[in-house]
Amino acid sequence: MSFRSSLMMVGCMNCYLILFMALQLTLAVEENSTESGQSTEGRQKNEVNNLTNDGEKQSIVWETKCPESCRCTIDLVPHFKRIMKTVNCSFSDLQIPPRKIPDAAQAFLLSGNKIEKLRKLPHVPNLEYLDLSNNEIEIMDDFYLFSHFKEVKCLLLNNNRLKEIPTGSFSGLLNLDILDLSNNRIKTIYKHAFAGLNHLQTFNFEGNRLSELDPDWFEDMYDVKELILSNNSLTKLDSQVFKSLPELISLKLAQNNIWDIHPNAFEGLKKLTLLDLSNNKLALVPSKQLKMVPNLGMLLLDGNQIYKIQEDAFAFFNITELSLSYMPKLTILENKSFSNLPNLILLQLHDNQELLYIDNHAFYNCPLLKVLYVHNNKLMALPAELQTLLPSLEEIHLYHNPIRCDCNAYWIKEILSKPANETKIIFKDSEKVICESPLNVTGTPVEQVLDTKFSKVCTPTSLPLFHDEYKLDLGEELRLECHALGVPEPQIQWLLPNGSVLNTSVSNGKLEVHNNCTLIVHRVNGSDKGTYSCKSFNSVGFDISSTAVKISDKYIRLVPGPVSDDYISVSWNGSTHPSMITEYRLTYRQVGAKTTGTIHIGQSFQTYAVTRLQPSTTYEFCIIYMYDTESYTIDCINVTTKATSMANAGITKIVDETVIVAVCSILGILLALGCVIALIRKFRNHQDYEQPFDQDESESMTNIPLNSFYQPLNTPLYSSRASLIKPFKAKDNY
Ligand SMILES: *[C@@H]1O[C@H](CO)[C@@H](O)[C@H](O)[C@H]1NC(C)=O
Ligand SMILES: *[C@@H]1O[C@H](CO)[C@@H](O)[C@H](O)[C@H]1NC(C)=O
Ligand SMILES: *[C@@H]1O[C@H](CO)[C@@H](O)[C@H](O)[C@H]1NC(C)=O
Ligand SMILES: *[C@@H]1O[C@H](CO)[C@@H](O)[C@H](O)[C@H]1NC(C)=O
Ligand SMILES: *[C@@H]1O[C@H](CO)[C@@H](O)[C@H](O)[C@H]1NC(C)=O
Ligand SMILES: *[C@@H]1O[C@H](CO)[C@@H](O)[C@H](O)[C@H]1NC(C)=O
Ligand SMILES: *[C@@H]1O[C@H](CO)[C@@H](O)[C@H](O)[C@H]1NC(C)=O
Ligand SMILES: *[C@@H]1O[C@H](CO)[C@@H](O)[C@H](O)[C@H]1NC(C)=O
Ligand SMILES: *[C@@H]1O[C@H](CO)[C@@H](O)[C@H](O)[C@H]1NC(C)=O
Ligand SMILES: *[C@@H]1O[C@H](CO)[C@@H](O)[C@H](O)[C@H]1NC(C)=O
Ligand SMILES: *[C@@H]1O[C@H](CO)[C@@H](O)[C@H](O)[C@H]1NC(C)=O
Ligand SMILES: *[C@@H]1O[C@H](CO)[C@@H](O)[C@H](O)[C@H]1NC(C)=O
Numbered sequence: 001m002s003f004r005s006s007l008m009m010v011g012c013m014n015c016y017l018i019l020f021m022a023l024q025l026t027l028a029v030e031e032n033s034t035e036s037g038q039s040t041e042g043r044q045k046n047e048v049n050n051l052t053n054d055g056e057k058q059s060i061v062w063e064t065k066c067p068e069s070c071r072c073t074i075d076l077v078p079h080f081k082r083i084m085k086t087v088n089c090s091f092s093d094l095q096i097p098p099r100k101i102p103d104a105a106q107a108f109l110l111s112g113n114k115i116e117k118l119r120k121l122p123h124v125p126n127l128e129y130l131d132l133s134n135n136e137i138e139i140m141d142d143f144y145l146f147s148h149f150k151e152v153k154c155l156l157l158n159n160n161r162l163k164e165i166p167t168g169s170f171s172g173l174l175n176l177d178i179l180d181l182s183n184n185r186i187k188t189i190y191k192h193a194f195a196g197l198n199h200l201q202t203f204n205f206e207g208n209r210l211s212e213l214d215p216d217w218f219e220d221m222y223d224v225k226e227l228i229l230s231n232n233s234l235t236k237l238d239s240q241v242f243k244s245l246p247e248l249i250s251l252k253l254a255q256n257n258i259w260d261i262h263p264n265a266f267e268g269l270k271k272l273t274l275l276d277l278s279n280n281k282l283a284l285v286p287s288k289q290l291k292m293v294p295n296l297g298m299l300l301l302d303g304n305q306i307y308k309i310q311e312d313a314f315a316f317f318n319i320t321e322l323s324l325s326y327m328p329k330l331t332i333l334e335n336k337s338f339s340n341l342p343n344l345i346l347l348q349l350h351d352n353q354e355l356l357y358i359d360n361h362a363f364y365n366c367p368l369l370k371v372l373y374v375h376n377n378k379l380m381a382l383p384a385e386l387q388t389l390l391p392s393l394e395e396i397h398l399y400h401n402p403i404r405c406d407c408n409a410y411w412i413k414e415i416l417s418k419p420a421n422e423t424k425i426i427f428k429d430s431e432k433v434i435c436e437s438p439l440n441v442t443g444t445p446v447e448q449v450l451d452t453k454f455s456k457v458c459t460p461t462s463l464p465l466f467h468d469e470y471k472l473d474l475g476e477e478l479r480l481e482c483h484a485l486g487v488p489e490p491q492i493q494w495l496l497p498n499g500s501v502l503n504t505s506v507s508n509g510k511l512e513v514h515n516n517c518t519l520i521v522h523r524v525n526g527s528d529k530g531t532y533s534c535k536s537f538n539s540v541g542f543d544i545s546s547t548a549v550k551i552s553d554k555y556i557r558l559v560p561g562p563v564s565d566d567y568i569s570v571s572w573n574g575s576t577h578p579s580m581i582t583e584y585r586l587t588y589r590q591v592g593a594k595t596t597g598t599i600h601i602g603q604s605f606q607t608y609a610v611t612r613l614q615p616s617t618t619y620e621f622c623i624i625y626m627y628d629t630e631s632y633t634i635d636c637i638n639v640t641t642k643a644t645s646m647a648n649a650g651i652t653k654i655v656d657e658t659v660i661v662a663v664c665s666i667l668g669i670l671l672a673l674g675c676v677i678a679l680i681r682k683f684r685n686h687q688d689y690e691q692p693f694d695q696d697e698s699e700s701m702t703n704i705p706l707n708s709f710y711q712p713l714n715t716p717l718y719s720s721r722a723s724l725i726k727p728f729k730a731k732d733n734y
Contacts, residue, residue: 062086067098077107077129079154079178084129089113097121110135111156117141123148131156133180138162140169147172154178158204164188171196182228183207194220202226206252209233219244230276231255237265245269252276254300259283266292278323279303285313294318302326302348308481309337316340323348325373331465332357332481335515339364350397351376356463357483358382363389373397380437380463381408381485393425399432405441405449407458407487416447459541460486462534466547474553474625474634475583478521478528484536484543491537492516497530497549509628523583524551525625525632556584558623558637561607565642569609570621572601572635585626591618591638616643 059073062085066072070089077084084106089098094113101108101122107129108122115135130152137160146152152173162184170176176197186208194200200221210232218224222244234256242248242265249271259281266272272293277286282304290296298321299314307329314322320343324330330352337359338347344366349355355377362383363369369390374382379401386393403409415423416430427433435441441449462484472478484490494502494513506513512520521528533546561569570586586599588610599608601623613619622636 059086064102064104067101069094070098070101072102072105075107077109080107080129090131107131118145121145121149125151127152129154132160133157134159136161140166143168144172146170150174152176154180156180157184158182160184162186164190165193166190167192168195169193173197175199178202178204180204181208185209187211189214189217191216192220193217197221198223200224202228204228205232207231211235213237213241215241215243218242221245223247226250226252228252229256234258235281236260236262238262239264240267241265243268246271248272250274250276253280254278255280257281259305261286261289263288264292265289269293271295273297276300277304278326281305283307285309287313287315290314290317297321297343299323303328305329308332308334310334311336312339313337314339314341318343320344321346321348325350325352327352328354330355332483333359333362335359335361336364337362338366341366342368344369346371346373348373349377350374352378354378356380356465359483360385360489361389366390368392371395371397374401376400378402380404380461382412384408384411387411387425395426395428397428399427399429399434401433402436403433403446404437404461404485405435405444405446405453406438406461407455408461408485409435409446410454410456410487413446413449413451413454417451457487457538457540460484460490460536460538460543462536462543462545464545466534466545469548469550471550471552472524474525474551474556474632475523478519478524478532478549480519480532480534480547482517482519482534482536482545486536486538486540486543488538488540490543493535493537494519495531495533495535495544497528497532510630523627523630524549525630526551526553526634527632553625553634556623556634558621558635560637560639561609563639563642565615565644566613567609567611568613568619568621568639568641569607570637570639571607572623573606583625583627585624585631586621587624588619588621590614591620613641615641617641 059075062072062074064072064085066087067089069092070087073086073088074083075086075088076082077086085102085104086107086109087101087105088109090109091112094110095115097110097115097120099122101124103125105124106126108124108127109131111131112134115132115137118132118137118140121130125148127149128151130149133156137157140162143166146155146169149155149172153175155170155173155176155178158180159182162181163186165181165186165188167190170179170193173196176199179197179200179202182204183206186205187210189210194217197220200223203221203224203226206228207230210229211234213229213234215238224245225247227245227248227250230252231254234253235258237253237258237260239262241262242251246268248269251269251272251274254276255278257280258277261282266289269292273295275290275293275296275298278300279302282301283306285301285306287310290299296317296319299317299319300323302323303326306324306327308331309324311334319341322341322344325348331354333355338344342365345368347369350373353376355374356379358374358379360383363386366389370392372386372390372393372395375397377400379398381404382396382398386396398412403412405413412427412433415425416427416433420426430447431445433446435444435446435449441453462482465481465483470478482492482494484492491503493516496502502513502519503516504513505516510522512518512522514520519532529549529551531546531548533544535542535544537543556572558570558572561571563569568588572586582600584601586601586608587596588599589596597610601608610619618638618640620636620638623634625632625634
């Protein structure tokens with residue numbers, strides 16, 4: 001598109017060359033390069049004359065003292081639109097660069113050799129072009145390596161094996177316009193690695209291994225106009241990361257793993273006109289972030305993980321061209337997905353294999369949109385409203401979509417039936433716009449289907465937006481979308497498993513319905529399972545589509561732990577999302593009783609003990625999921641305390657002895673002994689509370705956190721709730 005090429009020209013004029021630009025242009029220039037080289041520069045430089053021979057490039061030998069295994073020519077240098085005195089040592093199996101080359105050399109080519117360590121380069125005062133690409137360079141050893149090359153404008157180090165860029169690597173290159181470090185293995189860039197590159201215009205860093213960007217790197221190249229960081233390992237863009245690049249016009253960040261862009265990431269990019277974010281992991285259009293880029297003209301978001309273009313996603317941008325193709329998940333274009341785009345001319349929305357629905361009002365205030373690419377999608381219809389909403393629309397690429405040839409395609413048929421000079425809109429390759437349904441016209445091009453098969457009104461057709469079933473885990477969010485085609489425009493109702501019908505926008509803590517089309521159930525629990533249906537209806541009829549929702553909690557189960565006559569411990573296995581843990585409770589009660597004790601499950605402790613229970617009694621323990629007023633029981637177990645404890649056994653022994661003594665003693669001693677026993681008993685019990693697991697069970701219980709002990713203060717389990725929980729001084733969950 002013209003925008004792309006005009007952008008290129010900016011770069012070319014600046015530095016007499018075309019580099020790193022779109023492939024087709026590079027090729028085209030090379031094809032025609034000899035002529036243009038001769039006609040413009042050739043006349044001025046009198047040492048150069050005839051370079052062409054039937055359109056084929058032919059170099060002139062440069063009579064000079066040429067180093068061994070090199071060719072010295074006067075030649076048009078690739079990417080440069082200029083003819084230069086060239087020392088060409090490319091593809092010569094060199095392991096070190098020649099020690100001396102002619103002083104008059106302007107271009108020095110060392111591409112495709114076997115240089116591993118770059119230590120020394122000959123001193124050439126007039127050198128403007130240095131090509132070290134396609135070698136095996138791992139290290140640039142000398143701090144002063146490039147310090148003599150004040151005139152060099154283009155330095156190519158691409159396709160080497162560099163791993164890091166040390167401080168000051170490029171110092172001395174005061175006139176450098178282009179630096180190509182693409183396709184190396186660079187992971188590390190030291191502070192001020194690019195010091196001295198005050199004049200740099202194009203920086204190509206594609207195909208390296210950067211995982212993050214440091215704004216400091218760019219401080220030394222504040223004049224850069226084109227920055228290429230594609231095909232690295234970036235995942236995030238931090239705040240103000242490009243703030244020292246006020247001159248930047250083109251920023252390419254394609255083929256990374258970017259999923260997170262800070263709202264201020266693009267701050268300072270006042271001149272940016274092209275932004276390429278394609279093939280990343282974005283789940284939403286970064287609308288807020290792009291508001292920082294007032295002059296953005298072209299935005300590429302192809303190949304991201306976007307499901308839906310949200311309302312006003314691109315509003316107020318000065319965009320002329322927008323590309324949203326090859327998105328594996330893009331399914332829905334909402335009401336006003338493309339709104340307030342006064343300069344938009346071309347929209348690429350093709351090859352989105354899941355794109356099913358374009359809302360009738362997806363476009364709003366796009367007065368200049370002329371070309372719409374929506375081919376190779378899954379569209380059954382295109383809104384007839386496009387004719388009025390897009391006054392400048394001229395060309396639609398709709399082929400390779402499963403078109404439904406009923407009332408929804410009526411307007412398309414109408415246009416296709418008219419002679420070309422009577423319609424404003426044309427459908428490109430209209431013979432490939434083919435009906436897929438209804439069955440009796442399947443496979444027929446729309447333009448060939450008889451007019452009588454199209455009606456002006458028809459019953460709604462629900463779009464297949466539901467999966468057959470949804471399996472959710474407890475606490476997750478259920479999100480369903482429903483849209484339907486039909487004329488008149490269908491309305492939507494939701495039917496919930498419990499029989500409720502929702503036909504308006506709803507928003508309570510649990511349930512939300514947006515625009516009648518999106519249903520969200522927050523924090524699902526077992527009672528939310530069942531069949532969800534969406535009914536679309538208009539004055540002609542209705543259609544229903546349904547899906548089954550299953551909620552799984554299988555992964556959490558209670559298991560009994562050690563038990564004595566007065567305490568029970570239970571564990572729960574399985575895991576849950578850490579953020580949800582506070583929504584779980586452990587309850588316990590004596591079977592048959594009403595009062596319940598509740599334990600908030602904190603952090604990741606999975607074993608809890610309850611003490612001061614009654615012997616030989618069955619207690620029911622349950623783990624429940626609770627949020628606000630909702631609660632859902634996940635699992636319960638019954639555990640029975642033991643009949644007698646160790647303490648009692650010991651006491652019984654003492655009692656036996658006492659009985660022997662009592663045979664020959666007076667009642668007073670017996671009474672005194674009774675007191676002693678009472679004391680011992682009390683002491684023993686006290687000990688038990690402090691160290692309940694100090695005997696054979698101690699090993700298995702060591703993992704019990706201290707604050708998981710629940711010691712009802714005075715006996716009863718069934719006392720007030722506050723008194724049930726003793727050790728909550730540290731963290732007050734109530
Ligand atoms: C290259 O030259 C051919 C023939 O002269 C011409 O048709 C074509 O448009 C030129 N291409 C460019 C990019 O100038
Ligand atoms: C190129 O120019 C040289 C003289 O500068 C002349 O001898 C030669 O024949 C020319 N070649 C062609 C192909 O025009
Ligand atoms: C340099 O030499 C190589 C190998 O002979 C050749 O492929 C390449 O086109 C030459 N480059 C220039 C600019 O002449
Ligand atoms: C990305 O860079 C690697 C080398 O770092 C290269 O092998 C690969 O082909 C590049 N991928 C693309 C899509 O350019
Ligand atoms: C928007 O773009 C147009 C043409 O591309 C340009 O003339 C205008 O200055 C831009 N406006 C802003 C606010 O950048
Ligand atoms: C689309 O949005 C506009 C304004 O936000 C609203 O008035 C209109 O009702 C919406 N249309 C639908 C079908 O939701
Ligand atoms: C369109 O072209 C046909 C002949 O090709 C002509 O008869 C007709 O009048 C034209 N219509 C308009 C509106 O120019
Ligand atoms: C084709 O199917 C539509 C409905 O699916 C029906 O109304 C129409 O009569 C059928 N036409 C023929 C020729 O079978
Ligand atoms: C059905 O379930 C929804 C969501 O859980 C709830 O808001 C609604 O009150 C329920 N309706 C009936 C009749 O129970
Ligand atoms: C919503 O549905 C209820 C029951 O089906 C009905 O009484 C009510 O009129 C509907 N509201 C609208 C706005 O359609
Ligand atoms: C939702 O449906 C009701 C009636 O069913 C309708 O009045 C309302 O306009 C619809 N809202 C949207 C945003 O479509
Ligand atoms: C526990 O025992 C009670 C009474 O026998 C019974 O109703 C309840 O279902 C049991 N709970 C479990 C989880 O077995």
